[in-house]
Amino acid sequence: MINNFTDNLNYILEEMKKVYQHDNRPWIIGYSGGKDSTAVVQLAFKMLTSLPKSKRHKHIYIVSSDTLIENPIVLGYLQTNCDAINRYAKNTLLPISSHIVYPKYDNTFWTNIIGRGLPTPTSIRFRWCTERLKIKPSNEFIKKRVEENGEVVLLLGVRKDESLSRKRRIENREIEGYLFTPHNTINNTYVYNPIVDLTTDEVWKILLSNNGNTPWGTNNNDLHNLYMGSDGGECPFTITKNSKGQVDTPSCGNSRFGCWCCTVVVQDKSLTGFIQNGEEWLQPLLNFRNWLISIRDKHEYRKQYRRDGNHYYKKLLLDNLPLIHNLELDKNYIFNKGNKEYVDLKNSVEDIHKGNKESSNKEKIYLELLPLINNYQIDPSKVFESDKGRYINVLGYGPFNFKARKKILQKLLETQKKINRFIDFPLITVEELEVIDKIWDDEEDLTCHSLVDIYNNVMGKKLPWHDFKKPIFDNETLIKIKTLNKKFNLPDNLITSLLIETNKNKHFTNRTILDRSISKILNQRYLHKSIVEEIENDY
Template sequence: MAYSYLDNHTLEDLYNEMEAVYLNDNRPWIIGYSGGKDSTVCVELTFRMLMRLPKEKRHKPVYIVSSDTLIENPIILDFLNSNINMIKRSAIELELPIKAEIVTPNPKDSYWANIIGRGYPTPKSIQYRWCTERLKINPSNKFIKEKLEKEDVIVILGVRKDESSARKARIEKKEIEGYLLSPHPTLKGKDKLAYVYTPIVDFTTADVWDVLYHENDNLIDFGDGYDSPATAWGASSMELFNMYLKGSGDSGECPFIADESTARSSCGNSRFGCWICTVVKEDKSLNGFIESGHDELKPLLAFRQWILSIRDIPENRKKHKRNGAVVKRDGRIMMGPFTFEARQMILRKLLETQLEIQKFYPELDLITLDELKAINDIWDDEEDLTSTTLLKIYKEVIGKDLPWSEYKKPMFDASTLDIVKQKCDEYNVDTDLFSKLLIDSNKFKHFSNNTKLKNSVNKTLNQQWLHQDIVEKIEDECNKELNYED
């Protein structure tokens, strides 16, 4: 039987502990809030603790930070945005030093910028999950590091030993016995440190719901005819509980993440994760909501299944990595990024799905204008000689021009591009390779010093995949010599 904190302590004990940590110094608190039950109870306990304090003792700020990956489940995103707005409003009304905001990834490093822009394959395993760091860890860490430029900070994390034996072992490994705070293993400023405080580390799942529901005197009528438990900022605790019920099993939220070791066990099997997550075989979140009546999410599920179906088709993938390296495993050449043609196909399908989902969520963009601009820049820099491929796809699907359309001019006219393609076919020259050389030549043509152009051309022409036949001959000769010596 799991150890229960509330069976051995009172909430008063926890409030006193949190109050002692808060009043002990001037280090601001940063609470990672995902909208799930564990982070919600951390924010709830902090609200209650601050409300107990006299106004003059609420001496330092508490930052509540949420991470929007830009590929969140629309229902979860609506819930998160609503709660953040309520937290902001309640903090002002209650005169609490709480500030709440949502951080997002840099558009140049977003999910779609990497998939559609650079051709990264969709992640299919924890070992090849490039998305977590870019979409969750980096935006959160950027916020924390900005605070660390000025002072030490205390990061409040809603992690619990009860979640899993692996999580329990990791937490205990990082604990310093007898101390409530422990230095963060990776987050550091120039001469400042981040410390971690885990107030609910000994909570069971039952303890979490007890605080949010049973040990809750904040009752509000949400229009159902009777008073229901609510968070300190006025959100329905029952709404959160029902969101967990709609999934198949309580697999937990995708939490605020501050380092990759935490990310290894988080989000992969989560119900409160990204709608497009392809690490899991079955998206319990999406399926759970659809089964409970949210048919408007079906286009997202259909897109997810479609992109998985086209992911490993050889014609959709290059035979080398983005840096030109050829990777062999068991004598077989491994597939590289999506081809330019496949990325265009994915963009078109995504925009079509966006039109479907906007029938129910008019304000929701599955891909933002900033992301589209970032992808446009990547394509211009790498392989789109027309400079207008993305603009045309957007216009054909959405029916209107992108804001920067009028400023884009093709590098060459249509007849010249046709000649380029004919010559590439005639002399068996890879079209992407030749496009890259033309783009670099155009990019550096006005430089008085041609060093950058030379370096760029040399780098492109010395990529391994161009000389793979020579490499294989050398490997064969070496193997023959080794066999001869044996």
């Protein structure tokens, strides 16, 4: 690249002009509303308007992603710009259009967490949100354009200057001497990074030139103020995974703006920054987000088996347990919480008392998850050896249980009411609530009224289908079922599943489907845990 900024800019524009005119493949620009993607869109506008009308021969699609949990301030800014781009393109007959894509309602953040109980995403091992909420909707849009045109060129605002790790990822994908690189997962799609060698300062020079005015009639000083106010960066437009199926362009870093309820970052600097800069009305969102993180590993809110009925184990090194002689747990590290006992792996009762600390959810293990004999002693037959030392297998958690899902929905709607005093911004859509309600009816809810009642109690109004909901059993029968479960020591969730499955198939004359469903429920691994362990230990 050339050292002079003006020459650099002209070089990029000439390159874009040649690439645009070279073939008939339409362009798709990933636009997150952040500085880098805005710079690419702005350069595309400048390049396109510099061409004679006769040479504007192919369409440019600008595609943005709304995860349905975007920061309301950032989403408002993005929507304003998308609308302005479309108005300008219509008035000037430019072959350019802006589109916002969304996840399907049966695969949104809240449908997965509140509906199916999927645990909230974490930074490395369990970040399912990017794939479902950003990559999949964006890729579906791209694939449709590929079907229509044969091939497409995808422009992204990625830069080597953003970070060393980003630089390495870009250079690993580069083919020396070629402007395009094949997309990792979408056939007939080629990636072009026009601003890859620009510095952050140069990007801002592009955006704030001409007093910050954009070609489509908005002003980039508003974007600059967003960055200043959020103490963070953008959550980039993400469409790629690497050969291992991992997200190639991280959706979020430690400093970003994007999803208001992001549980991937430890501290949401963006939301906190907005609040500290005068947007106090966002405080309920931050409070809810912090609460949602805090309940993730709470014993009372999680099942001890996965959605498919399988249980699984995690290795816990004995060195991480507070042990005294004969594999006995140190009672000074054992706490009571409700009807449950747990071991704090780092803090003793005395330590916490002196320091007035609360024990961290990630530093404790519930006693019933440990292989114990004689009260607080680890069963020696359950101790194994590895190159890292002696360990035991600890039962892992599954999805949020029904109690937790109802609690999350209630707290979310209460947060919605607080936000509604300042802005009409749905934290969860009616369409998502309808999908969640069907999932609950199909899996968890014998009353068939839990969701609509929670909504009515919190929001003070009924959902459109409230009065059409009919319970499987009346209240008297439901109470009797719970009493019998307790009398015969039967798991409520097991009996609920059997009754729901029976009700779903009650009108079929062929019992084969019902028999298979019942057999599947009764043969779930977690119900036969001791037998499964015995068989596995024999091998």
